[in-house]
Structures are given as structure tokens and as C-alpha cells.
Amino acid sequence: MTPDQLGPVFCRNLRALRVAKGWSQRRLAESLETSSPVVVAWEKGHKSPTLSSISKLCVVLDVRPEDLLGETTADLVMPHSA
Numbered sequence: 001m002t003p004d005q006l007g008p009v010f011c012r013n014l015r016a017l018r019v020a021k022g023w024s025q026r027r028l029a030e031s032l033e034t035s036s037p038v039v040v041a042w043e044k045g046h047k048s049p050t051l052s053s054i055s056k057l058c059v060v061l062d063v064r065p066e067d068l069l070g071e072t073t074a075d076l077v078m079p080h081s082a
Helices: 003-020 027-033 036-044 051-061 065-069 073-077
Strands: none
Touching: 003 036, 003 065, 027 051, 036 065, 051 065, 051 073
16 A cells, blocks of 8 residues: 555545444544544545554554554445445
């Protein structure tokens, strides 16, 4: 995976994992002690999280870094409609 591909994969996986947990963007932001606009920007690919933020995301979402950055997570959590 190239760095250019990582951004969209992260955005898709972050949203899929958050939704699978039943959390709003606001709830995730509160758990991370950040603001909702930051989470929105991450999910839309307008901003990239720091390594520290990725670590916090893994803790609050109870996932591994591979789950956020891997190519298959969103397909497993939220399959595409046929």
C-alpha cells in the first residue's frame, strides 16, 4: 500500500469502526478528548491523525493499528451492498 492509498483506507476504516461501535462522531471525540470537527476532518480525509492520536483511537475503539490502517477492515465491518 502506498502512502496515497493509506489516507482513504484510514478514513473508511475509522468511520466503519466507529459506526460498528454505535458511536457518533461526537462520542468518539469525547473519548479522545478532542473536538467533533477533528473526527469529521479525519473521516473526510481533510486532516491526518498524529501517531499519538492513532494510538488513542486504538485504545478507545478497542482495535489494533492494523484494523485502522489495513485494507480489509471496513469490508469486514460494513460490507458493501451488492
